[in-house]
Amino acid sequence: MTKILSICIIFLLSANLFGQIRSFEDIPKDVLKHLDKMGMDKSPIVNSPESDYFNMIFKDSRKDFDFEGKKVGFVTGSTGKRISNKHDYFDIEKKRFLHTYSPNGGILYLFDESQKEKSGGYDAVIAYWCKVLLRIKDLPDKLK
Secondary structure (H helix, E strand, O other), X not given: OHHHHHHHHHHHHHHHHEOOOOOHHHOOHHHHOOHHHOOXXXXXXXXXXXXXXXXXXXXXXXOXXXXXXXXXXXXXXXXXXXXXXXXXXXXXHHHHHHOOOOOOOOEEEEOOHHHHHHHOOXXXXXXXXXXXXXXXXXXXXXXX
């Protein structure tokens, strides 16, 4: 019984890291109308339409972090070992939108100044389609 309770507590404490939007209907139409301008390149720097989207998707877990102009890394794969980019992320997101699926269930990892410096200037990482929770302390080395 104690193990089950511990697992539930850990899940509840980590749940606020996940993207909070469960349906594209929860995203304002003025953000979604610019979906075609998102992921146009593989640059880690987030443009204005992308920042509006991410600010909405991660509205409950980002606190006062604003994605505008930030350098964001992407990791994916069952164990989060594959480095991705915003082009690939939004390619999947656009297909999910067209098929009326739900948005990606990503996890946002925000870096402190030390992690930012160690990673080569990244402000955050979005992990998507990962089956495991990643340790934030491992992510700066992965991006560098």
